[in-house]
Amino acid sequence: MHNLADLHDINIDSSPPISPLASQSVLPTHQLSDTPLANQSGEDDQDLLSDSDQLLSTELTSSPGIAFQMTPGPTSTSRKRPGEDLTQFSELVAREKKLKADEKTALLKFTKRSEAERSVIMYSEVLQLTSFMRTLTPPEVVFSIPEGLKKRIDNACFESLTEHSAAAYVTNDVPVNVVVAKLKESSFVEKITRDDKGAWDAVTSRVRAKLSDQRYLIKTAILESMFASKPKKKKGNLVEPWVPVPRESPLTILDTCVAVVNVHKAAKVKTSVELCVRVAFLRHILHKFPTIADYWELIDRELASARSKHTEPKHLSKFFVKVLEMDKKEFGEVEISNE
Template sequence: LFVCMLSVENKIDAFRSAAPPYQLSEELKTNINNYSVAVMLSVNVSAYKGGVPRNHVLDILKRYRFDLPPGIEHDLANWEKISAYVSYALTQTRSKVKKAIRESIKANTNIFTLSQAIVQSTPCRTTVQLCARVALMRAIHEECNGGEKYWNLIDARLEFIRSRAGSSASKMAKAFNEVLRLDRAKYGADDEYIIGDTITDEWQQRVDEVVAGTSDT
């Protein structure tokens, strides 16, 4: 019996040694790319850099699994590969958004058109709340001329707004509405457009719930 057990263990070890290193599938990369955009565009996200958005995307992966191998989050080496790709996807998203905002300032693009361009090819809808978030991004870009600390400055401003509003959702909304009002008065002021009272897409709602920590487990 002991000899048989050793034989089985040796076969398992040989199988593990022969197995190719784990690589992210293209399907998983696509899901990570899409959910990275959704997290960055969430009206509930508290920071755009660092561990906050990355952990939100990883939480979504753990929740919906996609084609993740069972228990891979407990395999630190392979989970790090996934985490690294999430960080990469978020970096690419930030770069695209920043570029769109920079070009919108030069072109005097109204906030609705800018927000539509940012959510293009995603299920996200151009809501008032989303436009207000994008307006804040544009305001900070103008202040720092899109410098290296751009996203850090946005995160700092978000923290300032939250600290001033406390637990009051109405105060938060009022602060963002003011940012949006100033943006509309400055960019594309002569354009005729309406930011409708659009309901967030169900897909984005699920992301917002995870980001806010209100989703069912």
């Protein structure tokens, strides 16, 4: 208990003392009274707030025991954040995509570029790819040969190979050109226009393939007329070296002609004296060179040689008739007629 006399020594104001910060934050009374309230615009309010904020910032940063760091504003200067290192990720992607060494190097270099540089590089690649795509032409629609036309092509090929006056069998694509020209004149293919390149390419391709198949079958039929065995092939190659063994009873030229005609019965080619003469010539060369690889090329050369030596048609006919007589003596006499 205090005495009444002691009350003079006690501060009856129990409110806490005003801190220096609070005392400095209070604006002088004369500043408020000098400015009429009616004239305080929004701009004046902003000035007052700005002054107050500046003063508060000074006190906070200078007061002991207070740790406060102001965040830089949009216009302040700060250090640029270093780019993320994508080296390990790039190497991982390169392995997953199985990139080549030079492609991996290019990818790593690309990751070191700035974002703006990457955008420019990627857009340049897009432009380059677009330019390349313009140079590409869409594949042409493959012409599907009707079944009826396929049969006509096959027959025309065989008719060409069994023509007794054929000029060549393989040289300079002569038989291919002959068959295609014949087809173009045929009413059977009148639906195909002459300028339809895709259609005629498909037709020509089949002509070439069928001529090759039929030449092989004709050669085989002639070989079998003289020899007891024929070469064994697998995928076009000889399985083992072929040794021709002569037949005990070789076929006559007429029977050989029948065997050749039966290679493609659908063509309905008939045996004739002229055809027997040509088959005798084919057999004469094959009998001399039964294992030759370029048989049909040799036939073309021999035909060209005969034409150059016998320029007159009658002399050329005598030459082929002589070959037929030799065949009869070698493989058996037989009467031939066109009946």
